[in-house]
Amino acid sequence: MTVVLWVGVVLIGGAGSVLRFAVDGVIASRTGSAFPYGTLVVNLSGAVLLGLITGLAPGRDEALLAGTAAVGSYTTFSTWMFETQRLGEDRQMRNLAANVVVSLFAGVAAAALGRLVGSHL
Amino acid sequence: MIADCLKLTTYSGERHRSGRTFLADAQLDLFGRREITTSILLRGAEGFGLKHHLRTDRLLTLSEDLPVVSVAVDTRPRIEALLEDLPAVEHRGLVTLESARMLRGDLGPLRLPDELMGAVKLTVYVGRQERVYRVPAFAAVCELLHRRGIAGATALLGVDGTAHGRRRRARFLGRNAEVPMMIIAVGSGERIGRIVPELGGLLRQPLITLEQVRVCKRDGELVERPHAPPTTDELGTAMWQKLMVYTSERALHDGQPVHRALVRRLRSSGARGATVLRGMWGFHGETAPHGDRLLQLGRRVPVVTIIIDTTDRIATSFDIVDELTAEHGVVTSEMVPALGARFGE
Numbered sequence: 001m002t003v004v005l006w007v008g009v010v011l012i013g014g015a016g017s018v019l020r021f022a023v024d025g026v027i028a029s030r031t032g033s034a035f036p037y038g039t040l041v042v043n044l045s046g047a048v049l050l051g052l053i054t055g056l057a058p059g060r061d062e063a064l065l066a067g068t069a070a071v072g073s074y075t076t077f078s079t080w081m082f083e084t085q086r087l088g089e090d091r092q093m094r095n096l097a098a099n100v101v102v103s104l105f106a107g108v109a110a111a112a113l114g115r116l117v118g119s120h121l
Numbered sequence: 122m123i124a125d126c127l128k129l130t131t132y133s134g135e136r137h138r139s140g141r142t143f144l145a146d147a148q149l150d151l152f153g154r155r156e157i158t159t160s161i162l163l164r165g166a167e168g169f170g171l172k173h174h175l176r177t178d179r180l181l182t183l184s185e186d187l188p189v190v191s192v193a194v195d196t197r198p199r200i201e202a203l204l205e206d207l208p209a210v211e212h213r214g215l216v217t218l219e220s221a222r223m224l225r226g227d228l229g230p231l232r233l234p235d236e237l238m239g240a241v242k243l244t245v246y247v248g249r250q251e252r253v254y255r256v257p258a259f260a261a262v263c264e265l266l267h268r269r270g271i272a273g274a275t276a277l278l279g280v281d282g283t284a285h286g287r288r289r290r291a292r293f294l295g296r297n298a299e300v301p302m303m304i305i306a307v308g309s310g311e312r313i314g315r316i317v318p319e320l321g322g323l324l325r326q327p328l329i330t331l332e333q334v335r336v337c338k339r340d341g342e343l344v345e346r347p348h349a350p351p352t353t354d355e356l357g358t359a360m361w362q363k364l365m366v367y368t369s370e371r372a373l374h375d376g377q378p379v380h381r382a383l384v385r386r387l388r389s390s391g392a393r394g395a396t397v398l399r400g401m402w403g404f405h406g407e408t409a410p411h412g413d414r415l416l417q418l419g420r421r422v423p424v425v426t427i428i429i430d431t432t433d434r435i436a437t438s439f440d441i442v443d444e445l446t447a448e449h450g451v452v453t454s455e456m457v458p459a460l461g462a463r464f465g466e
Binding site: 021024025028029032034036038039076079082083086087088089090091092094 | 174175178179180181182183185370371373376377378381385388389418419420
């Protein structure tokens with residue numbers, strides 16, 4: 001069982017990161033903006049999903065697959081940090097501050113919202 | 122020695138393929154096999170091509186498939202022979218062929234040909250770790266250009282290429298001492314002509330090209346709009362125009378670095394393509410030549426934005442360039458025979 005489970009983590013994890021690449025790519029090239037909307041959308045939608053999943057209180061294995069594997073690989077902290085640093089290099093101080101503040105506060109709110117919805121389903 | 126030569130430039134994407142290998146690798150393999158005197162592969166920092174897909178090193182996902190520019194310079198027959206075997210860039214890139222003068226070996230006092238008496242683009246090829254009097258060669262060249270009153274210079278780091286006919290490819294681990302770099306500067310033919318012998322004294326194996334350009338803008342002031350060249354040359358090759366915009370990472374337009382704003386505006390205006398190359402050393406005007414520092418927030422290095430398009434469209438693009446370089450930057454125009462220009466039409 002555990003082998004199947006870990007193979008599942010590998011496959012779902014891989015799919016999650018491909019999904020992020022696709023979503024981020026589409027949003028970033030559509031907006032063409034200096035602000036990293038793609039990463040923001042990925043992280044916020046991931047936060048809602050993760051809140052929702054934990055709100056639903058699934059079993060241990062389901063939580064591992066849906067939470068850690070799927071949402072864990074879909075969202076990205078490092079890209080958020082990397083793109084924030086790049087905004088600094090370009091002297092985009094307002095965008096830099098907005099990227100940190102909005103991601104942080106909207107992210108916490110998104111997770112809370114997901115959890116609230118999940119626990120009422 | 123001053124020789125008539127051709128400069129072959131291709132603009133494509135880092136991940137474009139040619140059969141089973143990457144297009145850029147296939148090109149450089151060919152340059153290596155043919156022992157091309159000098160060639161260099163440059164990675165762009167931002168840009169878009171015929172399909173208008175924006176690529177930028179600012180966003181992680183969009184930094185996949187950044188633009189690449191390969192340049193090969195050699196005598197006319199050797200470049201012409203190369204063209205037959207050059208892997209096709211297909212529907213996503215551009216190939217241009219420009220004439221240039223190449224100077225190598227012993228560079229004594231020289232008289233430049235008449236066509237180079239106006240504005241001239243000087244390109245000096247050096248090795249990454251090449252040194253002159255214990256200073257990096259690229260820094261020594263920039264210093265000399267600065268001291269002799271040239272308005273600006275940009276040193277671009279190559280990742281692959283040939284130098285004096287030998288393949289020099291950068292590796293992840295290794296000194297990469299002889300991987301080529303190029304230093305670009307624009308000045309009057311008369312002034313550049315006086316600097317060339319000095320460069321000859323500075324460098325052990327000088328490799329320099331000179332090209333005729335027109336200066337359109339200098340420090341925000343309009344000198345002249347790009348001239349409309351004939352749309353084809355005597356052989357029927359389409360004649361396009363190339364604008365090169367030399368700015369600094371420090372120069373902002375509306376809170377954004379000029380080159381970033383420029384790429385976005387050009388893309389939404391329907392221009393055929395633009396490529397930004399970021400220098401690793403250089404200067405503009407009075408400021409001393411510099412690179413980036415280890416501990417810094419904003420970047421300070423010079424950047425070059427290359428815009429190639431048909432004559433009618435370049436007029437629209439020039440209006441955008443003109444607006445965004447209202448205070449800063451040098452803009453030059455050149456006529457370029459565009460060979461593999463396909464627009465997916």
